[in-house]
Amino acid sequence: MPNKSWEVGFHLRSPRNWLNDPNGLCQYRGTYRFFYQYDHDWPTVDQKAWGQFSSPDLVHWTYEGVPIEPSIDEDRHGVFSGCSYVERGAAPDGGDLMRVYYTGNVVAPVPGHSPKDFDYVYAGREGNTITATSEDGVHFGPKQVLLRNSDYPEECSCHVRDPKVWDQDGKRRMLLGARHKDTRGMCLLFESDNGIDWTFSHAINSEYAFGYVWECPNIVQLDGHEYLAISPQGLPRLRDRWFNRWTPGYFELEDGQKVIETEVIDERTFQQWDFGHDFYAPQTFVDDSGRSILVGWMGTFDEYYTSVPDGLEWWHCMTVPRVLTRRADGHILQNPIPELKELRGAGKPFDEGDEITMQGRLADIVLTDITGEGVLTFDASFQVFYGDGRLGIRYLDKDAAAGRKDRSIPLKELHDLRILVDGSAVEIYANEGAEVFASRWFCPERPNLKVSSSFEASGTAYPMENTMADMYEDAASKAPDLKMPGWNETIAR
Secondary structure, three states, X not given: OOOHHHOOOOOOEOOOEEEEEEEEEEEEOOXXXXXXXXXXXXXXXXXXXXXXXXXXXXXXXXXXOOOEOOOOHHHOOOEEEEEEEEEOOOOOOOOOEEEEEEEEEEEOOOOOOOHHHOOOOOOOEEEEXXXXXXXXXXOEOOEEEEEOHHHOOOOEEEEEEEEEEEEEOOEEEEEEEXXXXXXXXXXXXXXEOOOOOEEEEEEEEEOOOOOOEEEEEEEEEEOOEEEEEEEEEXXXXXXXXXXXXXXXXXXXXXXXXXXXXXOEEOHHHEEEOOOOOOOEEEEEEEOOOOOEEEEEEEOOOOOOOOOOOOOOOEEOXXXXXXXXXXXXXXXEEEEEOHHHHHHEOOOEEEOOOOEEEEOOOEEEEEEEEEEOOEEEEEOOOEEEEXXXXXXXXXXXXXXXXXXXXXXXEEOOOOOOEEEEEEOOEEEEEEOOOOEEEEEEOOOOOOOOEEEEEOOEEEEEEEEEOXXXXXXXXXXXXXXXXXXXXXXXXXXXX
């Protein structure tokens, strides 16, 4: 039986089997719609589809099944990552139309040749850019192939994927992540008047090679400033950053500079989104109230530690949605959406030297007015610490780490902490969201969470409502879902 202490209650996870990249995040006709990479045959088959959750408020969720699956030649080996774009007033009923853009993955060695003849980097793979539309956010019409490998620049390898689409300066824009033939990451920028016919504009490269491929590009616009966000692979491991070889982050552009006008970027300006073990492929979107919101995959394909404990029928989850704001110096602050506080129960105050027991294993723990060094210890198994000018996490129980190692970052001063503990998911926000860690923690099975503190600070621990249990139970009974209708059709380009 799986360990009940690992179950999450306010993080989104797959109802069964595999989850990775968040896709198609948007607010459509007033409802938040979160797609995600899903493999319902995991671990025997690696063929991705898009699962979906919907929500009126980002805290109460409904499972919507698997609306987008491989169904045409151009996506026969996987519906890979992409985005949603809301076309205002374009639906037949006069309302908004949802249009998704995604990468159709094809592993396609030439018939008559041995698979050994293809490395799937420079030959033997297709990354097709595909679109489809929906009037209800769940059921989609015919797929249309927009771009194929032959439409990408000659200098590209076969690795081109993960479209991000938005409007700017009178045109629709598309960013694609890519790998150059000389084994360095880059982005491709396309433009369109109608969202269907796309023209290549230019590539965005770093001044010096920075990882061997850039995935999941995003544009972030905050207070009139622009940022290019990417998920690079193959960064060198350093003591204080890039702990994972796959490390998402962003480049802050100079005042007045636009992503659509950028061709070369200074890789030295790269800032990590998150220093935890389990964070990759974040996607951003702007909701109807104008908030820029980020959601990341609490997982990784990084080879330096394992992530699959025995007995777990589902694997990986998303971070909670994070609101992005810009600090005066340009640094992006990330904080859990304010709506999450609606799930709090009555808070338990605690001080330096106290040990408290939470009812259940879902908690939102806040420390303010921190003075000096200290440690927060959870179940004598996991710690958040600040000392000797470093903020970090420590696994006292190595089995609970599942291969993860202790890690820390330099930090001159620590003023406040907010820690979300949700079963096996832990998110740590320091100094008003300036530094963030997302990591998994597979503690021994215990019904209640024990927390002790040595910080001199004002502390409050809030139990959190489990809003997911009924949904996950119902969804698991239905998974894998039947395919949605209409997927035998495609529109010729």
